[in-house]
Amino acid sequence: MSLHRRLIRILTACAAALLGAGALAQGADADHGKLLYNTWCAGCHGADPRQSQPHLAADNPGVLQDAISLVSQMAFLKTVLSSVDIGDIAAYIGSVATTGVPVLSPTPQTVDFSYQPVGTPSAPQTLLLTNLGSVALNITAITATPADFSVSGNCIGHRNPSSTCALSVVLNASAAGTLTGAVVVTFQESAAPMTVPLLGTGVLAPATPLPIVVEYFNPDLDHYFITADAGEQAFVDTGAVGRWLRTGNAFRAGGAAGVCRFYGNGATNPATGESFGPNSHFFTADPAECDGLKSAYVADAPSWRFEALDFSASQVAGAACAAGTVPVYRAYNNGAARGIDSNHRITTNRTSIAQVAARGWIDEGVAMCVPQ
Ligand code: HEC
Incomplete structure (x- = not known):
């Protein structure tokens, strides 16, 4: 107990001895006292007089009068409160004061989860509840809101004065953005539950990287080849x-259209003992072209056989690529006219297209679009 409190109590004991038992003013108005308490006292002593530690002994007007005389922070009240007001405040405090005050105190005062990836539970954070009051309290409910936050632990029930129990709070953010929530602890002895603010921000994990389409050149065949399959790249x-060599050209796959990949008919031509061919791959993002080639396949003649959707891209919108995408060009070795296996070069590198065009390949322009 502070020196002030001790002094106040001694003075009050003397006053009570002098005045006799009737220290409470006759006809005091506790409702008016409540209004005055909320206006003049709550800012320093809490909304509930029982929250002040230890509880205010001012259910006696003499104690309050002494406090106003002795506590420097309260001196201003001398000019604000009449003796009738002081009697009313004392009546109000007397009406709410009980034998003791349970006070539930959280540590920390706020639980902050900082940044957490969306959909991944955070590490649990400990929230301690301590009964700082002078009597036991009974916790009846513990909740966390919104549903992104969850609370567990064994604090429900009887908590003795000075005892502490631990809760565990976890954030599992359901969406990106700032989250504010609360752990609310309800206990029988208080109309107002204890509330601990919760803070956190959901952040999106980096998106899965888009596959990279790598270009190869085979000098023995004078053929180009591309693949987005990292396993196939490693094998090639x-x-x-x-003798497939990386050209250094590569682009990122991505878009709404699946790119059809074809390979020449691998069945053996009995007339030559070689496969029908062509010994080359072909790629198209155009569904009509893809369907046309699929139906033009002939089992015993040179033709294209569908293999798979190798990667994704978007189709050319009109003559250009949509914002955020870049053109992929295609050049053709004019194999049909030259009596050699058809082959195409497919790349975002305009200079590479110009190089093969300079040696007789046909520049077919933009074949598809891919992310920038
Ligand atoms: C500006 C802050 C402030 C305001 C406003 C205030 N008090 Fe105080 N009060 C204090 C301080 C500081 C103490 C001294 C606490 C100590 O010594 O431990 C105190 C002590 C007291 C005490 C004596 C200690 C006890 O626990 O019994 C009483 C009674 C009291 N205040 C009642 C009131 C009432 C009733 C009001 C409103 C009419 C009020 N106070 C307004 C700050 C304030």
């Missing part, structure tokens, strides 16, 4: 399927 890099 071993040299097991021929």
Whole structure:
């Protein structure tokens, strides 16, 4: 107990001895006292007089009068409150004061989760509840809102004075953005539950990287080849399927259209002992072209056989690529006219197209669009 409190109590004991038992003013108005308390006292002593630690002994007007005389912070009240007002405030405090005050105190005062990836539960944070009051309290409910926050732990029930129990709070953000919530602890002895603010921000994990389409050149065949399949790239890099060398050209896959990949008819032509061919791949993002080639397949003649949707891209919108995308050009070696296997070069690199065009390939322009 502070020096002030001790002094106040001694003075009050003397006053009570002098005045006798009738220290409470006759006809005091507790409702008016409540209004005055909320206006003049709550700012320093809390909305509920029982929250002040230990509880205000001012259910006696003499104690309050002494406090106003002795506590420097309260001196201003001398000119504000009449003796009738002081009697009313004391009556109000007396009407709410009980034998003791349970006070539930959280540590920390606020639980802050900072940034958390959306959909991934955070590490649990500990929230301690301590009964700082002078009597036991009974916790009846513990909730966390909104549903992104969850609370667990064993604090429900009887909590003795000075005892502490631990809760565990987890944030699992359902969407990107700032979240504010609360752990609300309801206990029987208080009309107002104890509330601990919760803070956190959901952030989106980086998107899965888009596949990279890598270009190869085979100098023995004078053929180009592309693939978005990292496993196939690693295999081609071993040299097991021929002298395929990376050209240094690559682009990112992505878009609404699946790119059809064809390979020449691999069945053996009995007349030559070789496959029908062509020994080359062809790629198109145009569904009409894809369907046309699929139906033009002939089992015992040179033709294109559909393999798979190799990667995704978007179709050319009119003559240009939509905002945020870049053109992929296609050049043709004019194999049909030259009596050699058809082959195409497919790249975002305009200079590479110009190089093969300079040696007789046909510049077919923009074949598809891919992310910038
Ligand atoms: C500006 C802040 C402030 C305001 C406003 C205030 N008090 Fe105080 N009060 C204090 C301080 C500081 C103490 C001294 C606490 C200590 O010594 O531990 C105190 C002590 C007291 C005490 C004596 C200690 C006790 O626990 O019994 C009483 C009674 C009291 N105040 C009642 C009131 C009432 C009733 C009001 C409103 C009419 C009020 N106070 C307004 C700050 C304030």
